[in-house]
Amino acid sequence: MYNTVLNLKGLFMSELLRTSLYDEHKKLNARNVSFCGWEMPVQYESIIKEHDACRNNAALFDISHMGEFFFSGDITTSGVNESVTQDLIKLPVGKCKYGFLLNENGGIIDDLIIYKLSEDRLMFVVNAARREIDFKTIKSRLKSGDFKDKSFEISKIDIQGPNSKNILQKFISDNLDEFKYFGFKESLFDGFDCIVSRTGYTGELGFELYMANDKAKAVWKKLLDGGALPAGLGARDLLRLEMGYSLYGNELNEQTTPLEANLSMFVKFDTNFVGKDILIKQKEEGVKKIVLPFRTNSRRAPKHGNDIIQNGKVIGEVTSGAYSPSLGYGIGLGFFDTKKFDKSQKFEVKDTRGSIEVELDTLPFLKK
């Protein structure tokens, strides 16, 4: 009965990259999956337990597969500011921003977070599957400055949840109460260098930590001993979807612009960036498709790839869907054809196992 499950396991684990914490995950009996070229824990004991730990206490995630690039040079003249949709000149030192790397057609090459380390240094945090194209693209847009991919030297560990600050504070030299959302510091974790960022992908109070690979094990063990529960990518996906956060490869791809992804607020139109002319045109003329949130009225979950149907016609496709443990019903994001979709009429999601009645919702799904 479980063909779909077997597919998730990935067949060629031996060819996959492993993080510095691979042995730790093994000790914790993690169930691994192939994810963007990496062998990553999808769950330890239970996805729902790990989800609940994040919402109610603290969860610990190994996110070392993500990429980190470092730029140093003149942010104003090097071309780095035009490479992404955010204004890196205005961005204050010690703050980071979520934004996009676009192609010439305004399509999303990747969504990323850019950290302003100092007036002339930046860190880019990118998706594992997009690391190579991201690096090549940004590099090609630079006229000057130094640009390095340090993804294989750096580990990333996220601690997320209402109790994360209390657990983390014991090891961090700076006062975590002073960290504002999307603020960060080049701090010390038990005496060694660690970037501590008040960010996350869960909607909870939480921190993302960047450190040298050889320090990852110590950070991981100390935070586990401090009371955080190890959580895998399964819980992370549920947590991000409850907040309505997009996932590259689901809502975001090179054929989709930030306007179509319904994320134009992360585009600074008063700066110049590659793909801007197409986005302005879309702003004036409207978009053909757009990502919208919806919910079911039962425990049934929409699934990635399901058709969205209205009056018997396909009017869209589900990009993310899950049963929300916090809400007790199914939630989803999907592309809707703006010409065919009538907001005032009923619509449904259809898979091989039948139709699921759904209705539009607003983000975040999980209102606090």
Add this chain to the structure above:
Amino acid sequence: MRKYTKDHEWALVEDDIAMVGISEHAVEELGDITFIEAPEIGATLSKGDSAGFVESVKAASDIYAPLSGEVTEVNTRLENEPETVNTEPLGEGWIYKMKLSDIGELDDLMSEEDYQKFLSTL
């Protein structure tokens, strides 16, 4: 005696009534179960017919009738507490009961021991 199919369902037969569920191995593979679509009471199923499906946080899987017969009862507890299948797949997590039309079909199913051997070949 509990008998198993290669699709990881089990049937526990008493007289001509079979109680049907999914195996511990299936539950382990599926992870946290969030929804169960059981067959309708009165439905006539042939061995191997689709009898509903199970959704978990990770996947969805069809369940198949291990034997032929008529569905006489479904476990209504699973409507709101599908996680019971995770905690007690062989007990309180049973999914439906059926009145068998051909008890002889039982011989085609695997014993517990044969099922464990089968699992080790996967």
